[in-house]
Amino acid sequence: DAEITQSPRHKITETGRQVTLACHQTWNHNNMFWYRQDLGHGLRLIHYSYGVQDTNKGEVSDGYSVSRSNTEDLPLTLESAASSQTSVYFCASSEGGGHTDTQYFGPGTRLTVL
């Protein structure tokens, strides 16, 4: 069965370190998204991609970067982790239609920055 996976599921790091969160989908979807979810806030879009070599900034992109070298993967990198980036991170994918198609979410990565 097709799926979307994230790794690691839990990560503790220190302020200033570079961290990369992995996202891998076997749906063969063109679109991939990264969100963060914090208490009291809705899902907030960090970056998204509509296909290989395409990346776009979301509403909370500062301090984060992504690259899309193939269809299956969209790793999220925190260049220099900050305590404000402690959050739960979800990756999602959709077949087409930009943001208008149903999104399928990975299980999430809980990141703690000390």
Added chain:
Amino acid sequence: GQNIDQPTEMTATEGAIVQINCTYQTSGFNGLFWYQQHAGEAPTFLSYNVLDGLEEKGRFSSFLSRSKGYSYLLLKELQMKDSASYLCAVIDSNYQLIWGAGTKLIIKP
């Protein structure tokens, strides 16, 4: 600015019916999603509305009124497994998805 309002938390009894409301003020409208999210898990798709009216899917129904900027999710015959957060999300005029903060639904026996 863009805004989606949902109640933070609701409580209902097993076997009963509950209605979760979502009101939105966005720059344009191109559709509305409802997702379910159990604690510690990923959101999963429930419904999509783009035209006014009621869409029924088993025990769950979703209603949309574009003129009022309003939607609701109706859950019937509540079961304990329905305890979860319910997320409303609107597609705006730029085809961006705007998420509400979600409504935590607690089901009591």
